[in-house]
Amino acid sequence: MNPDSTPQGVVAGSIPLFAGHPSFDLLPVDALQRVIAAAWQGRGVARFLNYGDEQGSPQLIEFLVERLNRREDLDISRENLMIIGGSTGGVGMITQRLTAPGDAILVDAPSYRDALHIFRDHRLEMRAAPIDDGGIIVAELERNLVELAAKGKTPRFYYVVPNFQNPSGIVMAVERRRDVIELSRQYGFAIVEDDVYSDLRFEGALPPSFYELANGENVFRLGTFSKTLAPGLRIGWLIASEERITGFVESGLLRMGGGANPFSAAVVADYCRSGAWEKHVHWLRGQYRRRRDIALAALESCMPPRVEWTRPAGGYFIWLRLPPSAPVDALEACAKEQGVYFASGKGFFVNPEDGAHHLRLSFSFLPVAELQAGVEILGKLIARMTG
Amino acid sequence: MNPDSTPQGVVAGSIPLFAGHPSFDLLPVDALQRVIAAAWQGRGVARFLNYGDEQGSPQLIEFLVERLNRREDLDISRENLMIIGGSTGGVGMITQRLTAPGDAILVDAPSYRDALHIFRDHRLEMRAAPIDDGGIIVAELERNLVELAAKGKTPRFYYVVPNFQNPSGIVMAVERRRDVIELSRQYGFAIVEDDVYSDLRFEGALPPSFYELANGENVFRLGTFSKTLAPGLRIGWLIASEERITGFVESGLLRMGGGANPFSAAVVADYCRSGAWEKHVHWLRGQYRRRRDIALAALESCMPPRVEWTRPAGGYFIWLRLPPSAPVDALEACAKEQGVYFASGKGFFVNPEDGAHHLRLSFSFLPVAELQAGVEILGKLIARMTG
DSSP: OOOSSSOOOOTTTTTEETTOSOOGSOOOOOOOHHHHHHHHHHHGHHHHHSSSOOOOOHHHHHHHHEEEEHHSSSSOOOGGEEEESSSHHHHHHHHHHHOOOHHHOEEEESHHHHHHHHHHHOEEEEEEEEEEEEOOHHHHHHHHHHHHEEEEEEOSEEOOSSSSTHHHHHOOOHHHHHHHHHHHHHHHHHOOOOOOOSTTOSSSOOOOOHHHHHHTTTTEEEEETTTTGGGOOOOOEOOOOOHHHHHHHHHHHHHHSSSSSHHHHHHHHHHTTTTTTHHHHHHHHHHHHHHHHHHHHHHHHHHOTTTTEESSSBBBBBEOOOOOOHHHHHHHHHHHHTEOOOOGEEEEEEEEGGGGEEEEEOOSSOOOOHHHHHHHHHHHHHHHHHO | OOOOOOOOTOOOOOOEEOOOOOOGSOOOOHHHHHHHHHHHHHHHGGGSSSSSTTTTTHHHHHHHHHHHHSSSOOOOOOOGEEEEHHHHHHHHHHHHHOTTTOOEEEESSSSHHHHHHHHHHHEEEEEEEETTTTTOOOHHHHHHHHHHHHOOOSSEEEEEOOOOOOTTOOOOHHHHHHHHHHHHHHTTTTEEEEEEETTOOOOSSOOOOOOHHTTOOOEEEEESSSTOOGGOOOOEEOOHHHHHHHHHTTTTHHHHHOOSOHHHHHHHHHHHHHTTTHHHHHHHHHHHHHHHHHHHHHHHHHHTTTOOOOSBBBEEEEEEEEOOTTTHHHHHHHHHHTTOEEEEEEGGGGSGGGTTTTTEEEEESSSSSHHHHHHHHHHHHHHHHHH
């Protein structure tokens, strides 16, 4: 979407409850300006205006390796990490290198809509297993594996947003993670862990990552600055085995173009190394927690009975289940008339009909008054439908 | 490569004649600083720090559409153009969307090494046809088409750097372009025109683009700011039919990540709209022409008989043919001992042995004294080998 205007397809003055963007007022505009001005004054900026290292900014790699090892029970080296163009760049690269059209992969139901879109573009067979409050239901995942094995197929990978999942906000429980790793070893599929929200934890603790639990074996873990700094910089990172990172770094795309966005990456590296990022993330947690609380309070006061929703402990999203008499298509049509837009549940499922009574609300983007107004309008519409 | 140090695998103090980078002293560092500072002062920069339009910066699209229509016999609209992450981003995207492993494509012999690398990563069958001073030899291209047709195969596209080709510096003649378009219609393959050097024309005129000659039909034309502004910004553009652009813009990768590098793209847009780019390109042409002249003079005075080379009218590269008694592998080993590195011809061919007596020199990156010293050393080594 063009931040100058309202999101695509949305009428001006409307309430886009779907937008999974950081709020404009939460972007550290002034701090970034200071970093850039200092870079130009202090040293040769030409270094980040030319082609960069295929692996990405060495300064940013060093910063991230140190941070990850310090904060988690990890012992990664710089050979385990590369800079990518947002977690999107990683999902694209991994999918391109690990799959061919017709290959099978495993996903959650629901799963992140735009990732499903990428997998669809790659003409993959997506096998989905439902999630509950603890993440994927392992027996259902295994049922898919057995069915695929009967057809002589091994899925290439399991794609998951393990923490504060998009769209549900759910965190996958540690036992589930262990079970999935066990299955990944048994059946020989990789795990793609799109861990973009873990820095936005409002309360409680997170389980160890798949990467940590599997000792890095056959796990691709993605991170990003899009949710905690600025999406427009398009910078993220990938952690994987040294062998995998080397393979990606030596790919034609990186040989041709050099590493991910050297200019943005240098700005991000300088920003992080100044200590500003840790402080900003800490502040952001409070900001997004407040928005989450306001959204949950609005749901509590506005939603009629039999509407259910998740209570995420972090991230950007709340996931609603509508009563049988309120299909999401009908709600979407009515809401649109009142200028309220949300993400229909149907986009988050391999089989869209599975989402026919679900929707995703984002509390990251809108001013709180609009967030409250949007929820109130939805509540009234659902009440009318369920009468 | 990391611009802080010498290119990868190269000993400090050596002469990297292979580096297809702009010279550091030709990057408009100060002008970019002014643009960025003005952006922060003049208006909300948050607009380019959030997710961007999938199609890319509207301001930059508008600028490029106007420029292309004004300078060429084109009548494209903004629906025909999208912003991409350098021409690399376009080659990757087009290859991903148009091919599946095992598909055939057509390339020149020699062709751009890193593009071949991308096609190899996609497990494509590459069919190469030799070039002469006018570009691809059409009869040889047709021979490949006939052979593929006999196997029931239609190549997906023909990839070409039409102007000041990498590695040869050759411009494809207009008749050849017309013949290739005719074949593309007859056999049903697309043309991917990686037109990254056309702004660096030192003399003479360029033929119309494939895109213009084919009225845009089944042609993907790529452009970039990497050669005429700064590679580290990672911004380029793609021109194609409205239908194709729409298809790409609606892809999962762009839905997930938003348009190419909104932050860099905004900087580039402001820089271009200030009028600075046209002046810079004009100045660059003189700078690179001077380097080309010095490189050609050095070759003239240092190379023993029976070494042949191209005399490019633009771009970054000169292509050398070595005498039979001077295979490039042996020359490479001797040159390395003296700290001189060049791009072996072998990397530019689908069948590496076809390049066993070729090498590419780049005159874009090195200070002229080093350029001259490198050519002198190569000349002596070849003289000794052919002596």
